[in-house]
Amino acid sequence: MGEMEDLDVIECTRCPDLAACRSRIVNGVGPADADLLFVGEGPGANEDEQGEPFVGRSGTVLDDALRDAGLARSDVRITNCVRCRPPENRDPSKEELENCREYLEREIDLIDPTAIVTLGKVPSEHLLERDVAVTGEAGNTVDCELGGQTRTVLLSVHPAATLYDRSQEEAFEATIQRAADLAGSGGQSTLGSF
Numbered sequence: 001m002g003e004m005e006d007l008d009v010i011e012c013t014r015c016p017d018l019a020a021c022r023s024r025i026v027n028g029v030g031p032a033d034a035d036l037l038f039v040g041e042g043p044g045a046n047e048d049e050q051g052e053p054f055v056g057r058s059g060t061v062l063d064d065a066l067r068d069a070g071l072a073r074s075d076v077r078i079t080n081c082v083r084c085r086p087p088e089n090r091d092p093s094k095e096e097l098e099n100c101r102e103y104l105e106r107e108i109d110l111i112d113p114t115a116i117v118t119l120g121k122v123p124s125e126h127l128l129e130r131d132v133a134v135t136g137e138a139g140n141t142v143d144c145e146l147g148g149q150t151r152t153v154l155l156s157v158h159p160a161a162t163l164y165d166r167s168q169e170e171a172f173e174a175t176i177q178r179a180a181d182l183a184g185s186g187g188q189s190t191l192g193s194f
Contacts, residue, residue: 007032007107009083014099018084023048028079028107035183036076037113038062039104040158041122042092048085053078054119054159061159062119065173069180077111079104081123097126105147115141115182116151117175120158127153135161135168139175141182154179 008027013019026043029052038054046056054062063073082092082100092100108116118124124132128144137155144153156175161168 007110009103012083012103015082015084015096018082018086018096021087022084024051025083026051026053026080026085027083028077029053030074030077032077032111034075034077034111035114035185036071036117036179037108037111037115038076038078038117038119039123039127040078040080040119042080042082043085044089045085047080053080057163058159061162061172062176065159065176066180068173069177069185071176071180071183071185075185077107077113079107081126091122097122101126108151109147109149114152114184115154115179116146117154117156117179119156120161124153124155134158135171138171139178141178152182154182 009025012025026047040053043053044056047053053059062078066073066076081104082096083103086092086096116127118127121132121134124134124137127146128142132155134155134157138157140155142153142155143150145151154175157168157172159172162172
């Protein structure tokens with residue numbers, strides 16, 4: 001149980017604006033030995049209220065795609081770049097992302113996933129430390145240095161993108177299927193085993 005406790009941030013005031021307006025720190029959820037680690041941008045209103053990442057409409061889209069790929073939410077770890085909700089659901093600032101990076105890298109090191117799936121532009125750019133055209137690069141894997149180790153990062157559009165632009169659904173679902181395949185879990189999907 002000690003390892004799971006090491007994953008949680010209990011108290012933090014590195015970002016005074018976020019600490020002042022949050023309801024709670026939203027830590028990652030899922031097994032400490034998950035093969036897949038999904039990384040979003042930061043908590044929204046639902047997540048801030050419930051204390052868990054991806055519990056709103058985006059979470060439903062993610063859960064459905066995981067199920068279609070033969071995975072359950074309880075099979076994967078889900079976290080965010082920042083653990084406190086930015087006011088008005090704005091993007092986290094560069095400083096806020098950097099303030100929280102140590103927590104994210106510690107989580108990555110402890111989980112030691114087969115693949116990290118970035119959900120959207122902000123986490124993709126934050127982890128890869130470069131500009132990312134996420135709609136064009138979705139489904140691509142990139143090996144990058146994180147926490148002193150080479151990690152496989154799979155780029156994905158954000159689940160919410162599928163709610164506002166239905167043309168993103170196929171790419172999103174294909175990326176989640178690719179994640180399941182990378183983790184060796186894709187055999188249970190409706191696409192069959194290889």
